[in-house]
Amino acid sequence: xxxxxxxxxxxxxxxxxxxxxxxxxxxxxxxxxxxxxxxxxxxxxxxxxxxxxxxxxxxxxxxxxxxxxxxxxxxxxxxxxxxxxxxxxxxxxxxxxxxxxxxxxxxxxxxxxxxxxxxxxxxxxxxxxxxxxxxxxxxxxxxxxxxxxxxxxxxxxxxxxxxxxxxxxxxxxxxxxxxxxxxxxxxxxxxxxxxxxxxxxxxxxxxxxxxxxxxxxxxxxxxxxxxxxxxxxxxxxxxxxxxxxxxxxxxxxxxxxxxxxxxxxxxxxxxxxxxxxxxxxxxxxxxxxxxxxxxxxxxxxxxxxxxxxxxxxxxxxxxxxxxxxxxxxxxxxxxxxxxxxxxxxxxxxxxxxxxxxxxxxxxxxxxxxxxxxxxxxxxxxxxxxxxxxxxxxxxxxxxxxxxxxxxxxxxxxxxxxxxxxxxxxxxxxxx
Amino acid sequence: xxxxxxxxxxxxxxxxxxxxxxxxxxxxxxxxxxxxxxxxxxxxxxxxxxxxxxxxxxxxxxxxxxxxxxxxxxxxxxxxxxxxxxxxxxxxxxxxxxxxxxxxxxxxxxxxxxxxxxxxxxxxxxxxxxxxxxxxxxxxxxxxxxx
Numbered sequence: 001x002x003x004x005x006x007x008x009x010x011x012x013x014x015x016x017x018x019x020x021x022x023x024x025x026x027x028x029x030x031x032x033x034x035x036x037x038x039x040x041x042x043x044x045x046x047x048x049x050x051x052x053x054x055x056x057x058x059x060x061x062x063x064x065x066x067x068x069x070x071x072x073x074x075x076x077x078x079x080x081x082x083x084x085x086x087x088x089x090x091x092x093x094x095x096x097x098x099x100x101x102x103x104x105x106x107x108x109x110x111x112x113x114x115x116x117x118x119x120x121x122x123x124x125x126x127x128x129x130x131x132x133x134x135x136x137x138x139x140x141x142x143x144x145x146x147x148x149x150x151x152x153x154x155x156x157x158x159x160x161x162x163x164x165x166x167x168x169x170x171x172x173x174x175x176x177x178x179x180x181x182x183x184x185x186x187x188x189x190x191x192x193x194x195x196x197x198x199x200x201x202x203x204x205x206x207x208x209x210x211x212x213x214x215x216x217x218x219x220x221x222x223x224x225x226x227x228x229x230x231x232x233x234x235x236x237x238x239x240x241x242x243x244x245x246x247x248x249x250x251x252x253x254x255x256x257x258x259x260x261x262x263x264x265x266x267x268x269x270x271x272x273x274x275x276x277x278x279x280x281x282x283x284x285x286x287x288x289x290x291x292x293x294x295x296x297x298x299x300x301x302x303x304x305x306x307x308x309x310x311x312x313x314x315x316x317x318x319x320x321x322x323x324x325x326x327x328x329x330x331x332x333x334x335x336x337x338x339x340x341x342x343x344x345x346x347x348x349x350x351x352x353x354x355x356x357x358x359x360x361x362x363x364x365x366x367x368x369x370x371x372x373x374x375x376x377x378x379x380x381x382x383x384x385x386x387x388x389x390x391x392x393x394x395x396x397x398x399x400x401x402x403x404x405x406x407x408x409x410x411x412x413x414x415x416x417x418x419x420x421x422x423x424x425x426x427x428x429x430x431x
Numbered sequence: 432x433x434x435x436x437x438x439x440x441x442x443x444x445x446x447x448x449x450x451x452x453x454x455x456x457x458x459x460x461x462x463x464x465x466x467x468x469x470x471x472x473x474x475x476x477x478x479x480x481x482x483x484x485x486x487x488x489x490x491x492x493x494x495x496x497x498x499x500x501x502x503x504x505x506x507x508x509x510x511x512x513x514x515x516x517x518x519x520x521x522x523x524x525x526x527x528x529x530x531x532x533x534x535x536x537x538x539x540x541x542x543x544x545x546x547x548x549x550x551x552x553x554x555x556x557x558x559x560x561x562x563x564x565x566x567x568x569x570x571x572x573x574x575x576x577x578x
Contacts, residue, residue: 178535
């Protein structure tokens with residue numbers, strides 16, 4: 001009896017040891033001079049040749065992040081932890097990082113590094129911190145408040161941000177509504193005529209990076225008709241702003257006669273938009289149906305699931321399945337990954353909820369190839385299994401949810417998780 | 432005389448206490464019995480149609496957005512507050528176990544008194560919850576109060 005138990009135990013131990021040492025060999029070239037992927041790739045499923053390590057786990061809602069060439073990581077937290085809204089970590093040579101400090105007692109999402117300044121947002125303001133030659137914040141207690149008084153409701157309240165190469169900062173002001181209904185998310189509740197919320201929300205505003213205390217009066221409404229944007233990035237190849245919109249919810253629960261549960265789970269698309277000044281993406285008057293490949297009038301504004309919207313509204317650059325919640329967008333400019341990834345877009349899909357009772361979707365990082373600043377070819381799932389298991393993803397009970405993306409100076413891809421505050425680093429280790 | 436009075440007093444208090452205890456027990460038994468299988472089935476039907484898309488099949492809600500319905504004071508506590516949330520919706524930030532939930536819940540006043548009673552009874556007796564039933568008359572009274 002005892003023997004029969006012992007044998008399988010011993011066998012599996014041997015297999016484990018064999019696999020583990022093999023794993024070690026495959027990564028041995030990285031030892032001493034670079035990040036070492038975890039034996040289990042931090043639980044992620046990746047394309048062949050890629051590995052991942054868990055850099056740290058903060059135990060806080062880690063949103064967007066930046067990584068400096070000196071190996072410091074600045075992470076913006078959704079809510080301050082011990083009065084710190086920005087956590088600072090420093091990496092050791094194996095890639096693992098230790099928390100070295102923190103500052104900025106405000107929750108938020110946006111953080112960006114540009115030309116000697118660290119920019120970070122609360123849900124109403126944007127601050128910037130001067131950096132020294134080593135990209136360390138000189139005075140964490142005295143940021144310049146460059147933008148103030150932005151509207152923030154109780155939904156879509158985060159202010160993501162990015163800078164261009166001409167001294168402008170772009171800030172998302174999400175709208176505190178699902179589809180501008182008289183009763184938000186209500187059953188058969190019609191849309192408010194003209195949607196007055198658009199004057200100060202549901203768009204991207206442009207401000208000057210170095211001017212203080214700007215608000216709506218000093219900013220420019222760069223693009224409108226965007227319900228909520230969390231992931232956004234500046235495309236350096238064609239010098240253009242790209243944003244990922246969070247599409248509307250509740251097509252079935254508000255309009256059960258028009259949309260069944262399955263249709264409501266798939267539609268509308270989560271859209272990637274390439275923006276020019278003055279663009280209108282059409283919220284709340286329309287949504288993009290990625291199955292019909294059409295802009296469709298919203299049911300709140302007289303739509304019947306088929307009627308096409310005014311052609312003045314812009315088309316998406318790429319349309320992804322509904323409700324997957326794109327929270328991070330990054331154009332990859334590094335040299336570590338194979339050639340096909342160069343200048344393409346990584347998108348972190350936080351994962352859905354408004355697909356129930358259909359299985360939930362997302363909880364992965366997608367890659368969209370680009371050529372000459374335009375999408376080229378089909379997107380593919382790049383990093384998967386943040387949820388832990390397919391069942392946890394389908395139930396919406398994910399162990400981790402990908403949120404922010406950043407590129408390290410060596411070309412590594414960093415991903416945050418805002419459930420447990422894990423910071424992942426994905427590397428290419430095939431020679 | 433004093434002694435007699437004291438004895439009477441003790442007996443009276445004891446009697447009241449005993450009476451109160453019995454009352455409590457009877458009430459509890461009655462409440463548990465009220466939750467019939469048909470009420471739960473009707474409640475689940477309403478839940479699946481109007482609640483599940485936000486609060487999820489397991490009643491666990493959605494991180495940062497839609498509050499869970501599992502063993503929270505909102506669900507198990509004051510019935511009046513719970514009935515009012517179903518009737519009027521909820522548009523205020525709430526905190527449960529240190530987590531904040533911010534999504535807007537629209538009014539479900541379009542549901543019948545019996546439907547609201549059944550769905551709330553279902554929620555109070557599902558997902559690991561155990562609490563007394565809510566009657567249509569209670570919903571009716573609170574709906575009338577509002578007007």
